[in-house]
Amino acid sequence: MTGMRGLSVFISDIRNCQNKELERLRIDKELGNIRTCFKNEKVLTPYKKKKYVWKMLYIHLLGYDVDFGHMEAVSLISAPKYPEKQVGYIVTSCLLNENNDFLRLAINTVRNDIIGRNETFQCLALTLVGNIGGREFAESLAPDVQKLLISSSCRPLVRKKAALCLLRLFRKNPDVVNVDGWADRMAQLLDERDLGVLTSSTSLLVALVSNNHEAYWSCLPKCVKILERLARNQDVPQEYTYYGIPSPWLQVKTMRALQYFPTIEDPSTRRSLFEVLQRILMGTDVVKNVNKNNASHAVLFEALSLVMHLDAEKEMMSQCVALLGKFISVREPNIRYLGLENMTRMLMVTDVQDIIKKHQAQIITSLKDPDISIRRRALDLLFGMCDVTNAKDIVEELLQYLSSAEFAMREELSLKAAILAEKFAPDLSWYVDVILQLIDKAGDFVSDDIWFRVVQFVTNNQDLQPYAAAKTREYLEKPAIHETMVKVSAYILGEYGHLLAGRPGCSPREMFSIIHEKLPTVSASTIPILLSTYAKILLHTQPPDLELQNQIWAIFKKYESCIDVEIQQRAVEYFELSKKGAALADVLAEMPKFPERQSSLIKKAEDAEDTADQSAIKLRAQQQPSNALVLAAPQPVNGTPPPVKVPSMSGSVDHDSAAQSHSQPNGTLSKVEPQPPSPDLLSDLLGPLAIEAPPGSLPTDERGGSTGAGGVPDVVDGAAIVPVGEQMHTVEPIGNIAERFHALCLKDSGVMYEDPYIQIGVKAEWQGHHGRLVLFLGNKNTSPLTSVQARILPPVHLKMELSPVPETIPPRAQVQCPLEVINIRPSRDVAVLDFSYKFATHMVNVKLRLPAVLNKFLQPIQLTTEEFFPQWRSLSGPPLKLQEVLRGVRPLPLPEMVNLFNSFRVSICPGLDPNPNNLVASTTFYSESTRAMLCLVRIETDPSDRTQLRMTVASGDPTLTFELKEYIKEQLITIPTGPRATPPSPLAPAAGAVAQPSSPAVAADDPGALLAGLL
Structure with a gap:
């Protein structure tokens, strides 16, 4: 581009544009000029053509469509001089893809350059073929590229590009490489002394053996020799030594290629390889230089993968674990993460678990690391290394960590602690203790599968039943317990409470009293379990206690008219059965043993398995804001909230609503598939200028403006x-x-x-x-x-x-x-x-x-405890009650969050939640369809991390619940807070009124004074 004054001026003009509209006008003007010049071939000199094609490329790189001039760019490829040919190759590879018809016109020219004698032209042609790929290029040019690669007369620069070009063609079309004729040539390439050609050839080898390793056994000993050469630093030029490490890229590629071969049969080759690996393990340590660390650790961790793949001797495995033990104790978080991840992978190797246990204390320390990624890897490692010998220690650590863990990990922690307690329990009473502690400390994050499982164990083990009944009786003594604890305690005491007869506080009347105290605090889904427990208490009360019987009958009578069919049916049937004496004993006989089957918790843990990369992708997706506008308005179907919203208050696409779980008639949750984006998503809604939609993208209104x-x-x-x-x-x-x-x-x-x-x-x-x-x-x-x-x-x-x-x-x-x-x-x-x-x-x-907007139709209301909790319990589960953990929340102190809720007409009800870090709020929503509808909100914050919280919203209308939840979510995440303005004064001037010019200071937010000081 040297000497092209017109191109330099054009680039300067673009950079000096004040806004996007001016840039667009300048580019449109230039494109029009280029189009005119291309039509007049008489004045189109090679210099001008080159200059205009460079401008087209620059416009393309700015993100604008360039839909003409492709022929002129392709025609430059056949120019005899390097400056024009270079422009043709570069612009063609950037502007055109493999399906463009213009490329067919250039195939012969590209082939002539590849088989020609000019090395510069060969490199340009190979770069083009490698960038574009495509079947036609592969079929026409692959044999010529192969000849260049194995040619002894070509310079290393050309052969490197030929190897990478062939790699690209092979990835797009694997059949371009004939395995039968190429395997021996590939082995010969590995004898190359030039490290540049060797590195490129090894990249090609990795692709070939990943597709079919059987044909390339002859390459295996050659790979080991390459590693030996690098490990001994023999004949390695200075330019391929990176911070004292001989070509770390080639070492990594070679070891990766070896991992595609199942075994190494030859004893001498195996011995040589293990000597190299031993040298790598012994020579790697953590230093202060970050670049050296990165290179040496890349080689080290690939070597560890190869050691595990080859199932090395126990001594080398011990050395690997000891090295990883050093890594998980250093201060650098990236190294700790890699150490934990690779130690987790080593658990798959036999006879290594006992060696890893020596580092258990350091792994438990990593569970409290500030970085959540490290905590997740530490949790995975603890879960994998647990067995009968250390299960107690690990589970106790998980239970202690549970109370301080963040919301994002508590469910996974609970699930894995429950699985470990079940698999490695030294005795069943310890298992019951663990599950009850789990429910007590993290009830909100304990799924029903966990307490179902403990009930199965108690039912199937007769010796365990009195102990389980006594423990659940102790937990009921607490003034406040989670609803899941009420469920499991009521069920076990109903079935086996009679086994505690004679113990203090365990009479039927006392057990009924302590269970019945919890009834006002539970939701509708728990009441049927309590009714069954009451009926079983009546069954086991011998001799009959008339006072207790009348109390329980009164409860049955109360729920005979309940709107919930399950509760109503149980109340009616239990009441009638309890009058018949023996019939009650037949119907409410002790539950039979459950059939033995694999725990559903293990399958659930496998389904919930999440890699570090997936976690990072999810976190970025949740935190990434968008200014796009989706112009669609799907209506609620069968009362289910719509999955994708039209412009919301934040002016952004509602990312989470597309994946929101919706309740089905059977009570299960299903995922709603995200809708495809609208074709005319806008890149900037908040800019001062309109952005023109593509022609024909949407119908137009009477003014010619595009509408959605x-x-x-x-x-x-x-x-x-x-x-x-x-x-x-x-x-x-x-x-x-x-x-x-x-x-x-x-x-x-x-x-x-x-x-x-x-x-x-x-x-x-x-x-x-x-x-x-x-x-x-x-x-x-x-x-x-x-x-x-x-x-x-x-x-x-x-x-x-x-x-x-x-x-x-x-x-x-x-x-x-x-x-x-x-x-x-x-x-x-x-x-x-x-x-x-x-x-x-x-x-x-x-x-x-x-x-x-939505909050304009809200009216704040203050509720007392007696008014709030019956409404809260009656709204049980989706779609009337929705819950979501929000991340990326603007960190607000609780007083500011209270002010924020009050500003959009949701009233905070103080004193309803005993946890000072939680907020309970209520409001009333008005519409023609719902009339006055009460809405309840609960916000649970994490004092250690103000950027996340858990929100629960409930109302009597599923669409209202969904919309209010998403609205509050927008306020907490998307929309920035600003100073709260005081209410303006009443309207002043009438229509057409003119204010006096001597009013320089105005209340800018008062529409009645909009023109004051201006007229």
Whole structure:
């Protein structure tokens, strides 16, 4: 590009553009100029063609479509001089893919360059073929590339590129390499002395043996010799030595190739390889230089993988474990992570577990590491190394860690502790103790499968039944226990409580009393278990206790009219059976033993297995914000919340709603598949200028503007300026439109939009599911605004009616336009105001989100304990009660979080949750479909990590529950907080009123004073 002044000027012009629109105009102008020049071939000199093709490449790299000029780029490949040929090869490989028809025109030219004598042209051609690949290139050029690779007359530079080019062709089309004729040649390539050619050839070998190792046995001893040469640093040039390590890249590739061969039969080859591996293990240590560490550890960990693959002697395995033990004790977190991960892999090797146990204390220390990735790997390692000898210590450590572990790990911790307790319990009473401690410390994270399993063990082991009954009786003494503990205790005491007869506090009346105390605190799913327990207590009360019988009968009578069919049926049947005496004994006989089968917990743990890479990908996906706008409005089906939302309050795609679990009629949860994105996703919703959608991407409205589903425009919070005649003008909004919108979502009055010509304010009143907004349109100039048009594009859940808008706004005047709103059903979709006006010769169009959002139809309400908990218990499970762990939350102190909830009309109810780190809140939602619907919220925060919390939302309508949960989630994660404005003063000027010019200071958020100080 040296000497191309026009190209340099063009690049400077692009870099000096103030905004994206100016850049687009400059690029369009340049593309038009290039297109014109390409049509006039008489004046198109090789120099100009080269310059224009470079410009096309630069425009392409900026992300703009270049849909012409491909033929000119391809034609440069056949140019006789290097500068033109270089441009042709580079631009063709960047602009065209393997399916482009123009490439067929270049195949002969590329082949001529490959088989020619000019090494520079050969390298250019090989680079093009390697970058593009494709079947046609592979079929036509692979034999010539192979000849270059094995040619002794070619320089190493060409042969390196030939090896990498052949590797690319093989990956795309494995049949281009004939195994029968190529295996011996591959072995000859491994004798190469040039390390560059050898490294490239080894990359090719790794691909070949991964596809078919049987054909390449002759390469195995050659690979061992390469390792010996590198380990002894024999004939290794200085340029291939990295921080004193001879070609670490070649060492890693060679050892990886060896891992595709199942065994090494030859004793001398095996002995030589183990000597090399021993040298690597002995010579690797942690140093201060990060680059040297990275290189040496890459070689070391590949060597460890090879040692495990070859099933080396126990002495070498012990040496490997000792080395990893050093790694997990260093301060560098990356090295600790690799040490734990590789030690976990070594558990698959026989006779190594006892050696790893020596490092158990250090592994347990890693369980408390600040880095969650290291904690996860430590947990995996502890789980894998556990056996009968150390199960007690490991499970006790997991139980202690459970109380301080973060939400993201508690469920996995609970599951693995339960599995270890079951598999390696020294006695069954210890197993019962562990599971009960688990439920007591982490009840919310203990799945039903865990307490089902302990019930199976107790039922199938008669000697265990009195002990289990006594332990559960002890836990019931606690003033506050988790509902899962109530379930397991009630079940076991119902079945085996009579075995405690004669012990203090274990009479039927005392056991009934202590169980019945928990009834008001449990949900509807637990009540059937308690009713069964009451019936069994009656059964085992001998002689009959009439007072106790009357108490239990009163409970049965109470629930005979319960709306829950399961509770109602049990209450009716138990009441009738208890009157028949012997019939009750037959029906409520002791449960038979469960058939022996594999624990469902183990399968669940396998399903929940998660690698470090998958965890990182999930975490990035949850924390990555998006400015895209999905223009679709799927309706709820059978009361199930829609999986994908249209523009929400944050103006972003709702990532999690696409994967939200929804309740099915049978009570199971299923995943809703994410919907494909809309073809016209916008790259920047908050910018001041409109972004043009691709032609034909969406239908157009009567103004020619692109619209989405339901008539919602595909550009919001931005102004589109339409040229009149030959003029093009840009209008920059004053202030951030999105920030103004978010502020109006939390208050009822303020400025919604402003530019040099007009100011649009809003003042709103809300009552129940009705709302009334007044739009204030203020002309800021001494000339009238003409052709004024405004229309509302409402979502389907709102009825909106806007009064007529005058076509002309007089100079320095303000007009008012009332807007009536009725909320039909819960939704986070946002209405859009499509507003346009003409000033002089400029037509301005702006599309703005209106603050008629979900929280406007909320009314805060304070509930007492007696009012809150019965409602909370009656809403049991999805879809009426939804729970989600949120990560990436803005770290807010609890007082600020309380203020945030109050700002969007959700009232905090103090004192309902005994945990000071939790918040309980309530509000009432109004709509035509739900009328007044009570909504309950619980927020559980983690004091050690304010960036995550667990949220539970409940209401009597599944769609409302889903929408409110997602709305609160947006507030906590997506939308930034700002200063809370005080309520503005009432409206002052009437329509068309003119204020005095001597008012420099105004309340900017008061629509009644919008023009004060300006007119």
